[in-house]
Amino acid sequence: MVISGLESMYRYEYMDKIGSGSYGNVYKALDKQTGEIVAMKHEIRGLLSKSSFREINILQSLPRHPSMVEFKDVIMDGRRDQVYIVMEYLETDLKRYINLKEKSLGVSEVKSLMKQLLEGVKFLHENGVMHRDLKPSNLLMNGDQLKICDFGLSREFGSKSGSYTPGVGTRWYRAPELLIHGANKYYSSAIDMWSVGCIMAELVLKEVLFKGGSEIDQLSKIHRILGSPNHDVASSSSSSRLNLLRQMILGDTSCRRAPGLLTELGFDLLSKLLAYDPNERITAEDALRHGWFVEFDSYSCSEFDSILDYYRLVLYRL
Template sequence: MKNYETIEVVGDGAFGTVLKCKNRETGQLVAIKKMKQRYTSWEECCQLKEVTSLRKIKHQNVVRLLEVFREEEHLFLVFELLHGSMYKSIRDHDGPFSEAQVRFCMKQILLGLQYVHRCGFFHRDMKPENLLWDGDTLKICDFGLAREIRSKPPYTEYVSTRWYRAPEIVLRHQFYNSPVDIWAAGCIMAELFTSKPLFQGTSETDQLFKICSVLGTPGPGNWPDGAKLAQRLNIRLPSFAPTPLHTIIPNASPEAIELLTEMLQYDPAKRPSASKALQHPWFNGPMEPISKMTPKTPPKVFTSVEKVDENKKMKEDESIKVHVTDFSKGPAQIPPRRLVQEEEEELKDPSFDDIFENL
């Protein structure tokens, strides 16, 4: 760190501490992620997914990795410093965005995902917090959970923030791939239209309830693997008829609803690729930047972790939050936005099987 002056600590997560720093020679402000794991060799550092992915991905809609260095077994990742997140834009905006603004954002998100997938990676943690503003340009950040598309499954069970998890992950399918990013992008699109998450599950079980209550119950007709996964987990899925998305998002055009419906297919094989989604006629409509609505807050860096004191409060809140969802009584109460620090959450819910068995 001899080449950088630390200005402040801006975040602390499960995998690293984020510092706002200034290059002593150039004066450039950067975000430096100091990894918590110790690395005894440079070869070990180069195997880190966040490093291997971002060294190959160079795109205007993906955060730039400027430098990687190791000092005393600590690994440091130097990123461009970005200002404001999509999450803060949604939070601070008075009401939903216009369709032209949603289109403006979604095109950039899908362009970024298209390139990430073409480079042979999928992100696994797409959410508004991991979309940062560089002027009017949206950039995907935080590739700590990224995987290679050609890598061999099974993957680790934990992946992504709960509200944006694809159903194959919720049902613990270990053989998933880039369609999980398309599902998350669909969730983000719906959130831009309504200013609130589409599937606000309070637990893993409640997350599945929320998805079923909108899309209907998965079965042989719309997702054969889903029924098999549920059976393997001794889960009896709640019985729901699909709720038309236009009744949930009345301010979206029919073309927007059509695209959203395609992205939120139960069956991963039926979801469009990012490239195919970008070819949808909906993107022929007008686009409007939302930079004027980006909150005037201190610079936000590439990580999804909030300030250190906020992170501490999340841990304190999580220690007293114990949710047991009984589907026979309907969905659980919606939790406050971003109350749970998902990076440190244990995905496997010990009550998961018991709750569904009693349906």
């Protein structure tokens, strides 16, 4: 692990506070040496806490990837028992982006964001890393570009399910195997794929799919939409689960403003991401090969500035 000394702090000039949490604060800053705008995560949990150590180790060990936030430096202030992680700066996150959208996201936009997310998750899993806290606020954005950030709960894993810290991740995006057995230490990278499914549904609905107030309530919300985790529903090809998802999403008032946003192939992918059985849950690699990403989009005129733009696209596709 390579760590810079306190003298490196003088190359950065604080501009604005752009985020905060239990971990500390995030600031927008100017790198006076390069003129680049960066993000500085100020850890306040103490010098190299377990979470900080993991995040720094993972950020330094992973090669660059278009769907991953770029790590730049880590600075340690031993006298004040503080750590600063310097990363590339991105304008917003997916949570804010969804909330600020007045209309539903377009088909092509949902596909683009999902593709970038899946490419990032595939990259992590291929490098033996589980993120364990995928959610819209941990997906940063610049324009239409999406990048995964916040690796404080991430950890390396083997090829099979292993024994890890139970109950990790934000409740609304937590896989059922982490909820059914509160102290379950045995799980796999499939927990990330469940979170991806929740994010996909949120892109369509513009609201959280499973918004439980407690772990028990969270399970209840999942069962209400997907049915009970019996043999029928647990199968990744279960028509029961697919029909329940279709009924819930198409019946949602938010989604009625975006008819045709999810086709049969779209529901099929969502169903495979939200499979109860983690062994049956689709992988990031297989999800990227799913037919939903290559089928012809059912564009509506509302996605374009004018009817002329719409017909230009139709003629181009022909």
